[in-house]
Amino acid sequence: MLQILSKEFKSFLNSLIAYVVIGVFLVSIGLLAWVFPDTSILGSGYADMYPLFSFAPFVFIFLVPAITMRSFAEERKSGTMEMLLTKPLSDWDIILGKFLAGFFLVLFALLPTVVYYFSIYSLGNPIGNIDTSGVIGSYIGLILLAAVFCAVGIFASSITPNQIVAFVCAAFMCFIFFMGFDSLASLDFFSANALTVKQLGITYHYDSLSKGLIDSRDVLYFLSVIFLMLSITKLNLSSRQW
């Protein structure tokens, strides 16, 4: 698994993917958080990191599928899948290696935003007037959300040899998970079980974590979606044996 992980990560760094992803993420989040007057933290009057945590998921909906779309699609298209599957690796080695490589790349993109915390910490009045536990909870939520998106992207990539199809499917599924369930819950049709539908989506759990309250049920939700997605991927990979 480690070999796959390091190879995948190296190929992110060897190609432009890593730099483009990190660059685009930081520039767009930086603009939203500090420059654009409508969303800027400086003009908001509150010492919090709201713009980062509310806009990052939307950026991730497009960026994470872009990272993961090639993982299986390209291997299938170029035939290297055959090479990989005839090496002494289990299917889980391959899936987890690719999943973690994408996840670590997103973490790398997220890492520099920690600077925002220290900036706001010193800009607050009085200095240090920031909800630290809320920030930590939000970071945990955002990291888990990125992991879910990675798992969704890996799954989408495994169903098709075409990278564009993989990207579109992944972006759509991320969108449904992030916003779809939440908005569907407000339909009259679901009024009887609105809460259940809401709980299927990411937003409900993400918001709950960002209050700084780390509820094991929320964490469990994220972990189970990741596990579910990777399991379907595994099922899909081993379907060649049927």
Next chain:
Amino acid sequence: MSLQIQHVTKLYDQQKAVDDISFDVQEGEIVGFLGPNGAGKSTTMKMSTCFLPPTSGNVIVAGYNVVDNPMEVKKATGYLPEHNPLYLDLYVHEYLEFIGGLYNLKGKVLKSRVGEMIERCGLTREQNKKIESLSKGYRQRIGLAQALLHDPKVLILDEPTSGLDPNQLIEIRKLIKEVSTNKTVIFSTHIMQEVQALCDRVVVINKGKIVADDSLQNLLQRSNTSVSVVVEFEGNVTTDQLSLLQGVTNVHQIAPGKFSVIADSGIDIRPDLFRFAADKNVSLIGLKQEESSLENIFRDLTVMPTPIENQS
């Protein structure tokens, strides 16, 4: 016994790609796997490397069944797939180190094995280039290097010499011959000279069935059912005159004065042709007996509708 294929059948939907084939390859043996396109060669190889499961029957590689013990099989085999897929964005030595890592080679052992394979496969000058910048021949060598990297017991090569120039061909054949001493090697090819140069034994497969499994010598002898002689005269000779000669079964004209004469086996027609020329008072300017080549055997075996009974 290193590679055993026992009554293996593979179905793709309803189509039988491989139909109840059985053969063994011993240690130290090089077996050529021949057959026309779509005969089931690659499918058989994919089943021997755990990429595809057999629909029925057993494939046993280095003592392990591919269905029950895929990990052990994968560790023991080196495989060069048909189109030689490679990660084009990696450097040559980087790619080989990655493959070595998958076989759990580490540190110094990995470095020395990679260095050795780069040298043996003639990649020394190319080792710091990206794979995407290399030509087909060099890519093929990388494919071979990755298959040999972990010193496997069983080597499965699917068309290892396709796309190589004649010099590279000879080098790669030499390499396969060199490494094969304590290994089991099975390779598929369309090039008959290659079989002649490398193999101890030939397995010919057609439409999913084995049509021949024999040593090269036996195969060559078996096909000697008729002898073809190309003869050239200076003067006026007709097809009819030639077909009157004793033992001649068929004559056809290749060019004015040039004929291909086919006679029954066991009869050497050449002295008769010489006397014929003397009688007719024409000059005999060419007389050549065609050796029955593997290509002809291959054609005989694979064009015939029903398989020959296995004679070995």
